[in-house]
Amino acid sequence: MSKQEHSKKVYIKVWIWLLAITIAGFIVSPLGLPGWLHNLFIVIIALMKGGLIVAYFMHLKFERLSLIYSILLPLILIVALAVALLYEGTTRFL
Amino acid sequence: MNHDAVLEQKKIMESEWGGGKAPFGVSWRKYMMWIFIVSDAFTFGAFLAAYGLFRVTSAGWPDTYEVFTAFPFIGVEAPMLFVAMMTFILICSSFTMALAVSASYKNDRTKALKFLGLTILGGSIFILCQVYEWYHIIHDGATMTSNPWGVPLFSATFFMITGFHGLHVLSGLILLTITALKVKRGFYERRGSYEGVEIVGLYWHFVDLVWVFVFTFFYLL
Numbered sequence: 001m002s003k004q005e006h007s008k009k010v011y012i013k014v015w016i017w018l019l020a021i022t023i024a025g026f027i028v029s030p031l032g033l034p035g036w037l038h039n040l041f042i043v044i045i046a047l048m049k050g051g052l053i054v055a056y057f058m059h060l061k062f063e064r065l066s067l068i069y070s071i072l073l074p075l076i077l078i079v080a081l082a083v084a085l086l087y088e089g090t091t092r093f094l
Numbered sequence: 095m096n097h098d099a100v101l102e103q104k105k106i107m108e109s110e111w112g113g114g115k116a117p118f119g120v121s122w123r124k125y126m127m128w129i130f131i132v133s134d135a136f137t138f139g140a141f142l143a144a145y146g147l148f149r150v151t152s153a154g155w156p157d158t159y160e161v162f163t164a165f166p167f168i169g170v171e172a173p174m175l176f177v178a179m180m181t182f183i184l185i186c187s188s189f190t191m192a193l194a195v196s197a198s199y200k201n202d203r204t205k206a207l208k209f210l211g212l213t214i215l216g217g218s219i220f221i222l223c224q225v226y227e228w229y230h231i232i233h234d235g236a237t238m239t240s241n242p243w244g245v246p247l248f249s250a251t252f253f254m255i256t257g258f259h260g261l262h263v264l265s266g267l268i269l270l271t272i273t274a275l276k277v278k279r280g281f282y283e284r285r286g287s288y289e290g291v292e293i294v295g296l297y298w299h300f301v302d303l304v305w306v307f308v309f310t311f312f313y314l315l
Contacts, residue, residue, distance in 0.1 A: 007196070008196055009191065011189060011192045011193060012189075013193075014189075014192075015185070015186075015189040015198075018180070018189075019185065022178075022182070022185065025310075025314065026174075026178060029159075029174075029268060029314070037113060037259065038145055039315055042310055042314050042315060043310065043315075045310070046306055046307055046309075046310035046311075049306045050303055050306055050307065053299055053302060053303045053306070054299075054303065055187065056192075057188055057189075057191070057192045057242070057299045057302075058295075058296055058297075058299045058300070063118075063119060064118055064119030064120075064121065065130065066117060066118050066119070067118040067119060067120060067125070067181045070118065071128055071131075072126075072131050074136075075139075077131070077136070077139075078135065078136060078139030078140075078143070081139060081140065081143045082142070082143040083106050083145055085143050085144070085146060085147040086146050086147065086150055088147070089146070089147045089150040090150050
């Protein structure tokens with residue numbers, strides 16, 4: 001628990017970033033981008049926000065590698081489930 | 095215990111998984127919170143994946159920019175503005191939570207208490223906003239099995255996902271209140287470790303994290 005990990009400066013920086021990319025996610029909607037590009041942009045923004053929260057607010061970035069892996073690797077299963085269901089949904093029922 | 099047994103015990107304790115070391119570099123309390131968070135992520139992941147399946151297999155899906163237009167007191171329709179404000183509030187409460195952890199590690203009890211209070215305030219406002227939104231959508235005629243926008247699964251998934259998230263916010267508020275009282279009474283100071291604040295913080299950040307994804311997949315996409 002070094003002081004640097006819980007530094008106020010870093011938290012303020014992360015907070016400002018979070019707010020900035022949240023606003024970016026909003027103003028992109030009325031721009032009339034093609035659907036897939038808009039969705040890709042929105043999902044990337046969500047992943048960036050999630051990454052910032054997990055890495056800095058939950059300071060997983062500063063934990064031991066074994067902990068980082070034991071938290072992040074199981075999440076692949078969620079992605080696998082989503083991909084499987086969306087694939088199933090778009091190929092068999094339509 | 096004879097000498098050999100003592101040596102054997104010592105050898106076990108010194109091995110990586112023998113119980114004498116922390117292989118993940120964190121206390122068991124914090125590790126258990128992380129494990130809980132992973133399992134909870136699975137629950138929400140399953141919810142959102144099922145929502146995705148429902149959405150791609152439905153004949154259509156209501157435009158959320160047309161459904162969520164209510165905003166209290168302004169009298170005009172403001173698509174998604176209210177949800178944006180809720181997101182803003184929750185991100186801010188996550189930020190004050192981080193500051194509370196930061197202050198508690200500096201043994202600054204007053205400051206930690208102040209930031210915990212702000213976090214509880216943010217969470218409470220968020221819950222009230224959600225009550226308003228639920229009130230509004232129910233008033234429009236949405237139930238678990240039907241709604242005026244045509245796709246029954248739309249309101250079913252809305253109530254399930256935001257309701258489950260709201261329940262997490264509510265539990266978080268209770269945990270935060272207990273933690274704040276413990277800080278106030280000097281519980282962590284006597285124990286010599288403010289890790290309890292950090293662990294509740296992990297949970298609260300996770301609730302914020304889930305909202306980021308609910309907000310993205312349910313409202314924005």
